[in-house]
Amino acid sequence: MLILVLNKLLGGTWRLKQRCEGSKSRLVKSILSLIYVRALQEKGSWISVAAHFAAVPCFPHGIYGSSFQEEPRLDATAPSSSKSL
Numbered sequence: 001m002l003i004l005v006l007n008k009l010l011g012g013t014w015r016l017k018q019r020c021e022g023s024k025s026r027l028v029k030s031i032l033s034l035i036y037v038r039a040l041q042e043k044g045s046w047i048s049v050a051a052h053f054a055a056v057p058c059f060p061h062g063i064y065g066s067s068f069q070e071e072p073r074l075d076a077t078a079p080s081s082s083k084s085l
Contacts, residue, residue: 003035003038003039003042004039004042006035006039007035007036007039010032010035013036013039013040013063014056016032016035016036016039017036017047017049019032020032020033020036020049021049033049036049037049040063043062043063043064044064045063045064047063
């Protein structure tokens with residue numbers, strides 16, 4: 001519960017992720033990453049700090065249960081996985 005409050009005070013999940021990525025201090029980055037990861041775990045989710053999104057993602061049913069592993073690229077330059085029939 002405290003982690004979710006800290007997450008909210010630090011600007012929410014995506015702002016916290018941006019702060020983790022932009023931090024130059026290893027100590028600050030570690031603390032922010034810990035809060036980010038724990039906040040996602042509280043919701044049953046995992047999105048790597050290294051994951052890249054072109055814009056803030058929209059999860060219509062909330063972030064609950066979402067999982068993105070090692071550095072996925074979800075932007076216009078990412079290859080499409082759909083095949084034309």
